[in-house]
Amino acid sequence: MAYQDKGLGVPILRRLPMYLSLLKEYRSQGQELVSSSQLAGDLNLESIQVRKDLAATGIVGKPKVGFPVDSLIESIENFLGWDNASDAFVVGAGNLGSALLGYKGFSKHGLNILAAFDNDISKVGKKISGKEVLPFSKLPDLVRRMKVHLAVLTVPPEVAQRTADTLVLAGIRAFWNFTSVQLIVPENIIVENVDLASSLAVLSRKLSLALERSE
């Protein structure tokens, strides 16, 4: 799960979704105003950190009053580009691809999954959680015609690089890469890696060592 953290203030980008989730919770409970210290307290962060992060989105709070919850949500969503959802294709409709197709949380994080692609003819033509599975051969043409820039990559590792190459040629500009492979892509292409198998490997190895020590 390495990141290509070039420029852009990545740590704040990682915290903003956390504020957003909490603010929506406040809103659903009828809360209209929030202070940076309440956010900080609920999230184990320093107040000064929260104030700086929120200021970066361009919002200005009122001293001793705080921020209107609604405006703050809008300001963060705007900053993240989540008010303007990105269309995406899921590439690889195996177990993980299918689970991601079934995750209803993406839409509120600005990701609009249009369809999935797979080479397996037993999957093609079916729907997974309401999204159609199309043959991989149709992908390049649809990327171009539908102007999709984002691919959620969930293919097996041995075809990951080859698939990415094809997608870049077709016009994909960004990969959310769930394979374990470090993709080699042109400099202007964005890759964000989420490697669940490796994460689980680290966790289970640490846990088994810890349990051995305590036996």
Added chain:
Amino acid sequence: MAYQDKGLGVPILRRLPMYLSLLKEYRSQGQELVSSSQLAGDLNLESIQVRKDLAATGIVGKPKVGFPVDSLIESIENFLGWDNASDAFVVGAGNLGSALLGYKGFSKHGLNILAAFDNDISKVGKKISGKEVLPFSKLPDLVRRMKVHLAVLTVPPEVAQRTADTLVLAGIRAFWNFTSVQLIVPENIIVENVDLASSLAVLSRKLSLALERSE
């Protein structure tokens, strides 16, 4: 998606699942022997890196012949503790928790999800992908009785810390933390973070900046 990378050679732990996945693919195609250079070639890695990683699991290859695919799979699984699956509870049966319950890939990565827990009475008593959703109130007792050490944490951020505190008291030793919250836990407790919302935030912000630049 920060890691608590203390000791333990974490980069190799992150690569091993990638070898494993590829080796299983070779096996399914009937391949019996593999060289480190074949693995390296298929995964965009240096041969010397692959040789060192595999040596760390304790296996010894034959010069000019390579490794038997079966023994190599066994050796890696053994090293990762995946030959001995960890029982786990999913805590929080919302969208993400439900998607993870539906992901069939965990079992082959050594994770055996026994059940899910939630406070929402509209979910309790139902099954999600064949796993029962139990009331959160039963969790501490079941963690103790079933000697479960691992929790997959998918609760909303505002209850994440409180939930983790309860779980630590009950005997949970390791968290696979899918919430955006940096959990504060005692030193002997293991936390591995996977923060999909933040990962997506970084990706969509970078993509929207890149698209603006190219307009």
